[in-house]
Amino acid sequence: MPVISDIYKNFDEKSRRILYNVLSAKTIEYRANQMISYSMGKRNVIGIVETGRARMIRYEYTGERTILDEINEGDIFSDMFVESDFSELSVESITDCTVTFINYEEIIEKSESSRLALQFLNNFVHVINHILTKRNERIELLTTRSIRNKLLAYFELQAKKNNSKTFNLNYSYTDLADYLAVDRSALMRELKNLKEEKFIKDVNKKITLLY
Amino acid sequence: MPVISDIYKNFDEKSRRILYNVLSAKTIEYRANQMISYSMGKRNVIGIVETGRARMIRYEYTGERTILDEINEGDIFSDMFVESDFSELSVESITDCTVTFINYEEIIEKSESSRLALQFLNNFVHVINHILTKRNERIELLTTRSIRNKLLAYFELQAKKNNSKTFNLNYSYTDLADYLAVDRSALMRELKNLKEEKFIKDVNKKITLLY
């Protein structure tokens, strides 16, 4: 299933190339498990993941790791979204990736004269709105008061998105624990409880809500 | 400290009026504790709170109520930021409010020809980014693994914003507990520990970091 990215809405391949030329966009290839560091340090750079998957991760000085976001094909990331001097953020490729970098100011400048640039800016706004929605969801999950509630809230959200009580987890449990900011073993224990109490069924990563 | 709204950056009163005329903006007055319902139902409407304070509230299908955001003078709100079909959102005035409504599509259309509209769109992007940053901060706090760390992270953030190791809390401890999604008494206990271990000083709501 090809990912249709909102950032390219109403763009065909040709106009995309024209636009990228106008905006002096740079496309860079990354291997799996690499640091995507082009944008770091430079302000107002937008990265578009053309192919592949990546993650935004925060490393604590203690060595603790928190997954801040999944970045899939067609998703964008930007230091514009983060208070840069507060925490050590990095974007890491999961698979091989192709990433295009664009300077935001460039888009604004060119939007005055180029209809393509304006269309792209419009798409950008919609994409940020979508990210905002995702952040809101995350906050909802994190503000529930127990691991059980976090798990159930997460599962319900996935069910809603899949329009079905059955869905595949796209996180490993190790990662899910990081995402929900809880201890992995504690998460496993609670997961077991949920299964035993017939709240859910879990046939290797395919979850079914039983209520 | 006056609120400087990014949404009006580079706009004087005159150009703002011109722009609002071009965009067919509508300004509506609300009394305190009223539902600000103009935008509901219509997609892609942006509300700008010119004067007064309001709140964004989510009503659960269970009847549960959650305060999602404080909206102060100069802040904007929009149904664009929310997955509309999942939850029932509403904005309610706290004090008397003046709210200007603009249709986002209108901004895009007019941006092609009007420099003011493009400037406004640019401001809009920066405002959303700022909201995104606030959400990220909240997530940072929520993903730390203990009450102690949540408190310290929160205090450090405030210290940073105030550019000083001493600052006034603008939350009551009761509210702070809700904000950090922890039990209030547990928060008080940890606060006491932090004071006893000389991490912080707390002279009625004036906190000083001692490290």
Added chain:
DNA sequence: GCAATTTTGTTGCATTTGCAACATACAAAC
């Protein structure tokens, strides 16, 4: 195919947190 690495699954134990129930301080309302 085999070795190396990562993820899953489990458990005992210590610590942290939440809950409930107070007393006290403070502020607002009458």
Added chain:
DNA sequence: GTTTGTATGTTGCAAATGCAACAAAATTGC
């Protein structure tokens, strides 16, 4: 000034969570 209500501060106890350590299963790399 008294009442009423809300915020602060405290504590014992039960429950939830994190930590550490391990075995088994699955996946990846060569």
